[in-house]
Every structure is written in structure tokens, then in C-alpha cells.
Amino acid sequence: xxxxxxxxxxxxxxxxxxxxxxxxxxxxxxxxxxxxxxxxxxxxxxxxxxxxxxxxxxxxxxxxxxxxxxxxxxxxxxxxxxxxxxxxxxxxxxxxxxxxxxxxxxxxxxxxxxxxxxxxxxxxxxxxxxxxxxxxxxxxxxxxxxxxxxxxxxxxxxxxxxxxxxxxxxxxxxxxxxxxxxxxxxxxxxxxxxxxxxxxxxxxxxxxxxxxxxxxxxxxxxxxxxxxxxxxxxxxxxxxxxxxxxxxxxxxxxxxxxxxxxx
Amino acid sequence: xxxxxxxxxxxxxxxxxxxxxxxxxxxxxxxxxxxxxxxxxxxxxxxxxxxxxxxxxxxxxxxxxxxxxxxxxxxxxxxxxxxxxxxxxxx
Ligand SMILES: Nc1ncnc2c1ncn2[C@@H]1O[C@H](COP(=O)(O)OP(=O)(O)OP(=O)(O)O)[C@@H](O)[C@H]1O
Ligand SMILES: [Mg+2]
Numbered sequence: 001x002x003x004x005x006x007x008x009x010x011x012x013x014x015x016x017x018x019x020x021x022x023x024x025x026x027x028x029x030x031x032x033x034x035x036x037x038x039x040x041x042x043x044x045x046x047x048x049x050x051x052x053x054x055x056x057x058x059x060x061x062x063x064x065x066x067x068x069x070x071x072x073x074x075x076x077x078x079x080x081x082x083x084x085x086x087x088x089x090x091x092x093x094x095x096x097x098x099x100x101x102x103x104x105x106x107x108x109x110x111x112x113x114x115x116x117x118x119x120x121x122x123x124x125x126x127x128x129x130x131x132x133x134x135x136x137x138x139x140x141x142x143x144x145x146x147x148x149x150x151x152x153x154x155x156x157x158x159x160x161x162x163x164x165x166x167x168x169x170x171x172x173x174x175x176x177x178x179x180x181x182x183x184x185x186x187x188x189x190x191x192x193x194x195x196x197x198x199x200x201x202x203x204x205x206x207x208x209x210x211x212x213x214x215x216x217x218x219x220x221x222x223x224x225x226x227x228x229x230x231x232x233x234x235x236x237x238x239x240x241x242x243x244x245x246x247x248x249x250x251x252x253x254x255x256x257x258x259x260x261x262x263x
Numbered sequence: 264x265x266x267x268x269x270x271x272x273x274x275x276x277x278x279x280x281x282x283x284x285x286x287x288x289x290x291x292x293x294x295x296x297x298x299x300x301x302x303x304x305x306x307x308x309x310x311x312x313x314x315x316x317x318x319x320x321x322x323x324x325x326x327x328x329x330x331x332x333x334x335x336x337x338x339x340x341x342x343x344x345x346x347x348x349x350x351x352x353x354x
Contacts, residue, residue, distance in 0.1 A: 146288045153292055182279030189285055193292065 002110040005117050005236070006039075006135035008159075010151030012122030014143045015172040018208060019229075020119035021049045022219040023139075026233035028083035029219070032114040035074070035084045037105075039131035040121040041096060044088035051078060051215020052085055061089035064101040070108070079220070084113075094126045099133035106134025115236075124158060132159065138167035139199060144174055144185045153194055168199035170232065175204045176246040187243070200232035203246050297332040304328055311341055320346040 007020045017040075024036040037060065038046035047053040058073035063086065070086075077083035089096060109116045120131035132138065138159050142152040152169065159167050171187055178184035191198050205225040211218040219229040224244070231241045308328040312321050325344035331337065 146284050146291070149288055150291050150295065154295060157296070179281075182281050185281050185284050185288075189281070193285070193288055 002113045002116055004106045004110065004134055004136045005115060006120050006132050006138045007117065007141060008120040008138055008155055009141045010124060010155040011148045014148050015141050017045045017049050017119050019141050019170060020046060020117050022217045022229040023233060024083060024117045025080060025217040026219045026229055027115050028080040030233060033082040034115045034117065035086060035109055035113045037086045037116065037118045038088035039118050041088045041092055041094050041127060044090050046119050047085060047087045048215060049212055050085055056087050059087045059089040061092050061096045064097050064105060097130050099130055102130050102133040124155065135164060138164050139170055140167055141170045141172055143172050144190060149190055156194065156196055168197045169194065170199050172202045173204040174201055174246055199235055200228060201243060202228045297337065299330050304330060315343055319348050322346050
């Protein structure tokens with residue numbers, strides 16, 4: 001029986017889609033059968049981030065309206081055999097799907113897949129409620145800023161009220177240099193304030209933008225943010241993995257150590 | 264206040280922006296987490312009246328239910344105006 005994980009945040013633009021693409025890719029690279037669902041109806045993006053935008057024929061709304069079979073709508077990933085995408089409809093609105101339909105779809109998919117990863121739209125309205133309806137657990141993404149953390153708190157409250165209590169937090173776009181200078185809230189502060197379990201941290205990394213430009217999730221590359229996402233995937237699978245040291249990248253000794261090790 | 268904050272305060276420097284962010288975040292969250300909607304309070308009030316009405320006759324108009332939130336404690340205050348205690352429960 002598979003696990004349904006919804007990636008949510010409250011505030012827009014903090015990295016939900018990027019996270020969904022990387023976690024989905026990572027879990028499938030580790031041998032799991034994974035499906036990514038883009039629940040951001042009307043503003044679909046996950047297809048582009050995955051580099052699959054020109055393979056779409058049917059979408060989520062067609063599936064729940066029974067306009068096509070589920071199998072027809074699933075798009076196979078370019079690189080990973082056991083990774084699939086169910087794209088959002090682009091020309092419909094959030095009300096095209098309801099909570100019962102999402103629950104039904106999720107329980108159907110759980111029979112076939114190890115992980116069902118749902119990319120949630122921003123906000124806490126209908127689209128959010130649909131995305132969360134069939135989920136077993138939630139991953140809340142935030143950035144180290146007051147507004148994003150505040151919205152994360154709100155979302156955590158709503159998840160708890162709707163019976164999803166085993167959610168965990170990802171803090172995205174951390175800048176080690178700013179944290180060091182005291183100009184960015186650090187991980188411990190945010191975890192303490194939100195009183196939530198930490199799933200992982202991801203540095204602010206321009207390579208993520210480059211890989212998104214290419215439609216290739218960064219997790220396939222051996223970069224610091226690629227490793228950050230790999231660690232997150234291992235934690236999702238139940239492994240204990242220590243937090244990444246984000247200062248590593250500007251530490252010349254660490255680079256040297258790595259060079260010697262790999263050389 | 265941490266040691267570094269103390270040093271900074273003594274040197275009359277601005278606190279780090281992260282400290283300001285933390286303070287502001289704590290403040291908005293206290294507020295967000297305890298905001299209870301009027302609809303919710305109305306529901307609580309109705310149900311309290313329903314239960315108490317089994318034993319006493321309550322003046323609904325004169326009854327008030329309020330929620331107060333302090334630094335560390337929260338209090339639900341209900342003032343029920345009793346018109347009459349029902350005969351069968353007096354004993
Ligand atoms: N760690 C990071 N470092 C640098 N850029 C990032 C990072 N994470 C995300 N981004 C960039 O931030 C932008 C927003 O990311 P993304 O689309 O994943 O957010 P989202 O939460 O899904 O947004 P929306 O709420 O609109 O759906 C993208 O351009 C992405 O490439
Ligand atoms: Mg998105």
C-alpha cells in the first residue's frame with residue numbers, strides 16, 4: 001500500500017513544485033514506483049519543471065471526470081522508468097475537482113504506487129483542500145522569512161485540524177552567509193517557533209534555476225542542493241540522516257577534503 | 264538576550280535583523296494562533312446554553328461568551344443570566 005504525501009506551503013513561490021519534482025525523482029531513483037500529481041489546476045508547472053510539457057494529452061480533470069482512463073493520462077518520466085506524472089488541467093478552475101474525487105483517486109493509486117506525491121497550489125482555499133483531501137501526510141515548505149513561516153504555521157494548523165498530524169517541514173532557500181551574519185533566521189529558530197518536525201534544509205542555489213531551465217531536477221546532479229534533496233528522500237524512506245552542513249560550500253578545507261577523497 | 268546581543272546593546276548597535284524577524288514572527292503567531300472567529304464563539308455559546316438549559320432557564324439575550332488570551336494563559340469566560348432554576352433539579 002502506497003503513501004500519499006502532499007507538498008504544501010500556504011505562501012506562494014517558496015518551492016513546492018521544485019520540491020515535489022526533486023522528491024519524486026529521488027524516490028524513484030531509489031527504486032520506488034512513484035507518481036507525481038500536479039494539483040495546481042489552472043496554473044500547472046510541474047510538467048515544465050520535469051521537462052515533460054510536450055507529452056501531455058490528458059490531465060487530472062479528464063481522469064476524475066472519467067473522460068479518459070487513468071493509464072492514458074499518466075506521463076512516463078524521461079529518465080526514470082518507474083516515475084510518472086499526472087498533469088493538472090490548464091484551462092479549468094480549481095472547482096473542476098472536489099475532495100471526494102481526490103480521495104477516490106488517491107486510494108486507487110495507492111494500490112499501484114509506493115509514493116503518490118501531490119504538488120499543492122498556494123493558498124488555503126478550495127485548491128488546497130482538494131490537494132490535501134486524500135493525503136496520508138504533509139510536507140510543509142517554507143523559506144526563512146517572516147511571511148513564509150507565518151503562512152506555514154497557518155497551514156500546519158489547518159492540517160492538524162483536518163486530522164493530518166504527521167507533517168514535517170522543509171526550509172528552502174537558506175543562505176549560509178546571511179545566517180552567519182545574523183541576517184537570516186536559522187533552522188533552530190524556525191523549528192522552535194513552529195514546534196514542528198524538520199524533514200530537511202535546502203540552500204538557496206542558482207543551480208536549481210539552471211536545472212529548472214533545462215527541465216531536469218537537480219537531485220540527479222551531485223551538487224549541494226542535489227545532496228540536500230537526496231537526504232530528504234532517505235528520511236522519507238525512514239533512514240536517519242544528519243543535516244547537511246550548508247557552510248561546507250564556502251569552506252576551502254571541505255572542498256579540499258572532498259577532492260582528496262574523490263581523487 | 265544572548266551574550267552577543269548584550270555586547271551589541273552595549274556597543275549601541277542595531278540588533279541583527281534575524282532577531283527582529285524572530286520577535287515579529289513570535290508576535291504575529293501568538294495573535295494568529297489564538298484568533299477565534301465570532302462564528303466559532305457563537306457555536307460554543309449556543310451549546311453551553313443548550314446544556315445548562317436542562318437545569319436552569321437561561322436568558323439567551325443577556326448571556327455572553329468571550330475569549331481572552333494573555334501571554335501564557337487563555338480564558339473562556341461565560342456569563343449566563345439565569346431566569347429560574349428548574350423545579351425537578353432543585354433538591
Ligand atoms: N533553493 C532554491 N534556490 C534557488 N531558487 C529556488 C530554490 N527553490 C526554488 N527556487 C526557485 O523559486 C521559484 C519558485 O519555485 P517553485 O515554483 O518551486 O515554488 P512554488 O511554491 O511551487 O510556487 P507556486 O506557489 O507559485 O506554485 C522558481 O523559479 C524556482 O526555480
Ligand atoms: Mg508550484
